[in-house]
Each structure stands twice: as structure tokens, then as C-alpha cells.
Amino acid sequence: MASSFIRTGKKIVAIGRNYSEHIKELSNTAPKEPFFFLKPTTSYVSTGGQVEIPSGIIAHHEVELGLVIGKPGRDISQANAESHIAGYALAVDMTARNLQDRVKKSGLPWSAAKGFDTFTPIGSFIPKETIKDPHDLRLSLKINGALKQNGTTADMIFRIPRLIEHISSIMTLEEGDLVLTGTPSGVGPVVAGDKVECLLADPSGKELDSIVFTA
Amino acid sequence: MASSFIRTGKKIVAIGRNYSEHIKELSNTAPKEPFFFLKPTTSYVSTGGQVEIPSGIIAHHEVELGLVIGKPGRDISQANAESHIAGYALAVDMTARNLQDRVKKSGLPWSAAKGFDTFTPIGSFIPKETIKDPHDLRLSLKINGALKQNGTTADMIFRIPRLIEHISSIMTLEEGDLVLTGTPSGVGPVVAGDKVECLLADPSGKELDSIVFTA
Ligand SMILES: [Mg+2]
Numbered sequence: 001m002a003s004s005f006i007r008t009g010k011k012i013v014a015i016g017r018n019y020s021e022h023i024k025e026l027s028n029t030a031p032k033e034p035f036f037f038l039k040p041t042t043s044y045v046s047t048g049g050q051v052e053i054p055s056g057i058i059a060h061h062e063v064e065l066g067l068v069i070g071k072p073g074r075d076i077s078q079a080n081a082e083s084h085i086a087g088y089a090l091a092v093d094m095t096a097r098n099l100q101d102r103v104k105k106s107g108l109p110w111s112a113a114k115g116f117d118t119f120t121p122i123g124s125f126i127p128k129e130t131i132k133d134p135h136d137l138r139l140s141l142k143i144n145g146a147l148k149q150n151g152t153t154a155d156m157i158f159r160i161p162r163l164i165e166h167i168s169s170i171m172t173l174e175e176g177d178l179v180l181t182g183t184p185s186g187v188g189p190v191v192a193g194d195k196v197e198c199l200l201a202d203p204s205g206k207e208l209d210s211i212v213f214t215a
Numbered sequence: 216m217a218s219s220f221i222r223t224g225k226k227i228v229a230i231g232r233n234y235s236e237h238i239k240e241l242s243n244t245a246p247k248e249p250f251f252f253l254k255p256t257t258s259y260v261s262t263g264g265q266v267e268i269p270s271g272i273i274a275h276h277e278v279e280l281g282l283v284i285g286k287p288g289r290d291i292s293q294a295n296a297e298s299h300i301a302g303y304a305l306a307v308d309m310t311a312r313n314l315q316d317r318v319k320k321s322g323l324p325w326s327a328a329k330g331f332d333t334f335t336p337i338g339s340f341i342p343k344e345t346i347k348d349p350h351d352l353r354l355s356l357k358i359n360g361a362l363k364q365n366g367t368t369a370d371m372i373f374r375i376p377r378l379i380e381h382i383s384s385i386m387t388l389e390e391g392d393l394v395l396t397g398t399p400s401g402v403g404p405v406v407a408g409d410k411v412e413c414l415l416a417d418p419s420g421k422e423l424d425s426i427v428f429t430a
Pocket residue numbers: 014015016062064093180182183
């Protein structure tokens with residue numbers, strides 16, 4: 001069941017560099033086509049939980065809109081993409097930035113830098129019907145009350161149907177899989193003792209979901 | 216159940232560069248500690264099946280010993296590692312080598328290069344009791360009858376307890392997860408029409424499992 005994706009889903013497919021202001025802040029180059037990496041489902045932690053930052057790791061927050069897959073598919077067309085989405089979820093793609101910088105220089109995989117236990121704080125399943133336009137949502141994140149990220153999904157470089165088309169051209173998407181759609185600008189470190197609050201809201205400011213976690 | 220890992224397992228954690236002759240043949244540098252990447256379980260294909268090579272992709276075979284995890288664990292010590300293994304499996308870590316070379320140069324994730332559907336041919340579950348010493352097994356692979364890979368697990372740089380210790384220091388290993396332990400030398404392309412035969416054997420040459428697939 002897609003609504004129990006945190007427990008039953010098998011993979012998290014996370015898109016990189018999908019907001020131009022975020023690409024600039026990390027001095028990266030914009031991709032010509034979407035790219036992604038995998039996170040293990042053992043990285044989920046629910047709201048109210050704690051993100052464990054291993055010693056020596058600089059952990060950055062990346063607040064993102066997640067897509068919960070509702071039915072399996074391979075080579076899904078953009079026209080059919082929406083029918084494979086069961087719902088949405090607010091998520092944070094925690095990233096060991098210093099480790100990621102190191103592996104990027106060496107041409108090594110990102111899996112460890114993105115895959116620590118508790119590195120994917122995750123909200124509730126939001127049924128598709130609840131959200132009128134997934135490309136018109138506010139994503140924000142505060143640390144200890146100070147606003148750090150405040151973006152809109154309208155700014156995605158590659159839109160949701162294109163993301164699903166691209167991923168499913170390589171691997172089958174299954175029920176319960178989560179697709180993370182990239183983060184707007186404002187990423188930065190979370191340190192031990194921080195209280196982090198994330199919000200997903202509609203254009204009028206109405207809350208659709210929130211996540212709170214400590215580090 | 217670990218014996219149904221192909222259907223029920225959630226992740227495949229694959230170790231890179233764990234045999235020195237293979238490191239040399241790809242002109243890579245030897246790692247100071249193990250490193251890994253994730254493959255999706257949607258990449259499994261059982262013996263008798265077909266590996267689909269996407270157009271424009273140069274797909275290399277990497278025959279490997281797989282460890283099937285039997286019980287969950289985090290921060291597993293080398294002394295306890297063996298108790299987390301339920302059994303073994305013969306596997307092939309198919310790799311889109313030209314795509315991998317490209318992403319390595321750009322510092323991008325390996326997930327697509329390793330994660331296409333059918334890029335993990337997989338054998339049967341081999342109960343732990345069947346194998347006396349997992350560090351004394353023959354791994355071989357033939358294409359159209361010609362021997363391409365012929366190694367021994369005795370040549371692993373990082374041995375099995377160290378691999379489990381390392382992975383579980385980052386992410387929880389769960390029942391049904393598969394750990395791929397790296398490939399010996401002799402990797403090379405598989406092209407459409409090829410018949411590939413892989414063998415796992417004990418030191419006396421007795422077959423423990425085999426996989427056959429076409430491309
Ligand atoms: Mg991200």
C-alpha cells in the first residue's frame with residue numbers, strides 16, 4: 001500500500017540539482033538531463049525523531065517534495081506519469097556534505113554520503129487528491145526558529161512528469177517507492193542540539209504537512 | 216525470510232574494488248577502506264533470463280559472491296558479522312561501463328550506471344551451512360564458452376566481516392538485503408546475443424550454484 005510507504009517501500013530515488021539557485025550556491029553546473037541517486041529506506045526517520053550526525057560529518061539539510069509511487073511502471077511516458085503517483089510527502093534529504101565533496105572529487109559513489117540511518121526525515125502520506133498543483137507548493141525549513149530554506153516547487157528545472165519519465169527509463173518504479181524532487185536554495189549545516197522545523201504549504205500558506213526533528 | 220530475498224529484500228549494497236587484479240585492469244587506485252554503492256532490487260533477473268542492454272550502453276559483467284543478510288543490525292562488529300549472514304548467492308553486478316566512466320569524471324552518482332533493470336543476474340539462496348569457507352570459493356564466468364573471469368574469494372582485499380562492519384557503521388542491514396563483495400579480474404563487455412554462464416564452486420571444483428543468461 002502506498003500509504004504505508006515508509007514501512008513497505010523498497011527504494012528512495014533522489015533527484016540532484018533541480019533548482020537553479022541551489023545549483024549556484026554549491027557552485028555546481030546545471031544538468032542537461034535529470035540525474036538521481038539512491039537512498040536506502042533504512043534512512044527514514046519520522047517526525048518527532050532525531051537525526052544522528054556521525055562524528056566528523058558535516059550534515060546539511062535539503063527540504064524536498066517527495067512523490068509516493070502508487071503502481072509499478074517502466075518506461076513511463078510524461079503523459080502517464082501522474083497516474084503512477086499515489087500521493088506526496090514532505091521529506092528532508094540529509095547529506096554528509098564534507099563526505100560528498102570528497103567522493104565527488106574522487107569519482108566515487110554518493111551512497112554513503114546520502115545513506116546514513118536517520119538521513120531521510122519523512123512526513124505523512126498526503127493523498128494525491130489533497131494537492132491541486134504539485135508545482136505550486138511552498139517548501140520551507142527553519143533551524144531554531146530561523147528561516148533557512150523558503151522555496152516554491154514552481155522553480156523545479158525538470159518537472160515531475162519528466163523526472164518519472166527519466167527514472168523509469170532506467171529502473172522500474174514500484175508501489176511505495178519515494179521520489180525526492182530536489183531542494184531549493186538555502187541548504188546548510190544542522191548540528192547537535194538543533195531543532196529543525198519543515199513546512200509544506202499551498203500557495204495561500206495553508207499547511208499541508210510539517211516535520212519537526214532534533215539533531 | 217532470507218531465502219526469498221530476491222522478492223522480499225529491500226536493498227543491494229555492492230562493494231567496489233575488492234580484488235587487486237581488478238583494480239589494476241581498470242586503472243583505479245586501491246581504497247584505504249571499503250566503499251559501496253546501492254543497486255535497486257528491481258535490477259534482479261533470475262537464471263535463465265535476459266540482460267537487457269540499453270542502446271548506447273557498454274555493459275560489463277562482474278561475477279561476485281553475494282551475502283544474504285538474515286537478521287537486522289547496525290554497528291555490527293567483525294566478531295558478530297557471521298551471525299548476520301543467512302546464506303550466500305552467486306550474482307553478477309552488470310555495469311554500464313561507459314556511463315560509469317562519464318559520471319566518475321563528473322563526480323556524479325553511480326546509481327544509473329549500476330541500476331538498470333536486469334543488471335543483477337542472481338542465483339539461488341545457498342544456506343550458510345552449505346559453505347565451509349566463504350573465503351575459499353571459485354568464481355568464474357564464461358561468454359559463449361570462453362572463460363573470461365576465474366578468481367577465488369581468497370583474494371578479497373577486505374574480508375567479509377570487515378565489509379559487514381563497514382556497511383553497518385553507516386546503514387542498518389536488514390533481513391533479505393544482499394551484499395555484493397566485489398569482482399575478480401577479467402571484466403569485459405557482454406553484447407546482444409551472448410550466452411553467459413557463471414559458476415560458484417568449492418575448492419575441489421564441486422558446483423555450489425550456477426547462473427546462465429543471455430543478452
Ligand atoms: Mg537532495
